[in-house]
Amino acid sequence: MKPISEGLAGQQASAGAWLRNARQQRGLHIAALAVMLKVPQAKLEALEADRWDDLPDATFARALATAVCRALKADPGPVLALLPRTHEREFDVRQGLNQPFREHGSPSDGRSLARLARPVVWGPLLLLGAAAAVYWIPAGWLPEHQAAEATTAASTASGTVTAASAPVDFVPAPLAAASAVPLPLVSAQLAASAPAPAPPPAPAPEASAPLQVRDVPPPPAATVPTAAAPAGQALRITASADTWVEVVDARGQALLSRLLRSGEQQDLAGMAPYKLR
Incomplete structure (x- = not known):
């Protein structure tokens, strides 16, 4: 080739x-x-x-x-x-941009001061300064705040004492009433009458529901002597006040175990002697 x-x-x-x-x-x-x-x-x-x-x-x-x-x-x-040649483009910059040049950081420019005067700029700064002052302020500089806290604590303590003393004022009243009221009467056929235990205090009002007396453990019941009743005879119990009564006969059978209302009578039949609690 x-x-x-x-x-x-x-x-x-x-x-x-x-x-x-x-x-x-x-x-x-x-x-x-x-x-x-x-x-x-x-x-x-x-x-x-x-x-x-x-x-x-x-x-x-x-x-x-x-x-x-x-x-x-x-x-x-x-x-x-x-081959055809390429036509190179020439940039004519002889006239220049013909625009004045101004530096943004020059002292004569008041735009920066105008921006700082806007509420959008100094508002958040003011809030941050106030929050920092409240956070770092010493506790001794706020006497009014301390007095208010002391008053609040005193009122809270007094309210607590009043609430705690409510059962104390309420509990002795039923006990005094119970001591004044005679014990439940036993039928005349019984040889001896057994004294009924002191009735528990009445339920507390609705306003003091968290401090009801039923939540407080009842006082220990007094030992009731055995009621000597002839065998085969009925036993009638009349409650002079609201009280809880339990009756057990000689065989150990519970004849009654519930709350008797004031004036309520209950006839029981069992083997004597009976035990009332």
Whole structure:
């Protein structure tokens, strides 16, 4: 194969014809050259046909022609001389921007002071300063606050004492009443009458529900002597006040175990002697 002569470019009418003739001398198909250069075949056809409008721009055409010459192992200089040159744009800056330049940090600029005077800026700063002052202020500088706390504590303590003393004022009253009221009466047929235990205090009012007397353990019940009653005779118990009564006969059977209201009577039948609790 004959090498491509350097004067071939001067004999060709255009750069595209020179590239096509060089490729044909190498025996290389245009499709194979497109695969070798990894460019579309249509771009190579437009380059060889001098259709510059089908190419993106003159820079792309010159770069593609240089790549073809390297693939064909030819000098790209004569071909580039036949290609259209790119028109370099020149920036005209002789007139300048024609705008005054001002530094933002200059003392003559009052914009920074105007920004600081806005409530959006100094409002949060003022709140932060007040919060820091309240947090770091010594406790001794607030006598009024301490007096208010002392008053609150005293009122709370007095309220607690009153609430605690409520059962103390309430409990002795039923006990005194119970001591004044006679014990439950036993029927006349009994040999001895057994005194009933002191009645528990009445339920507390609804306002003092948490301090009801039923939550307080009842006082220990007094031991009631055994009522000596003839065997087979009935026992009648009359409650003069609200009281809890338990009656057990000689066989150990519980005949009664409940709360009797004031004035309530209860007849029992069992084996004497009876035990009242």
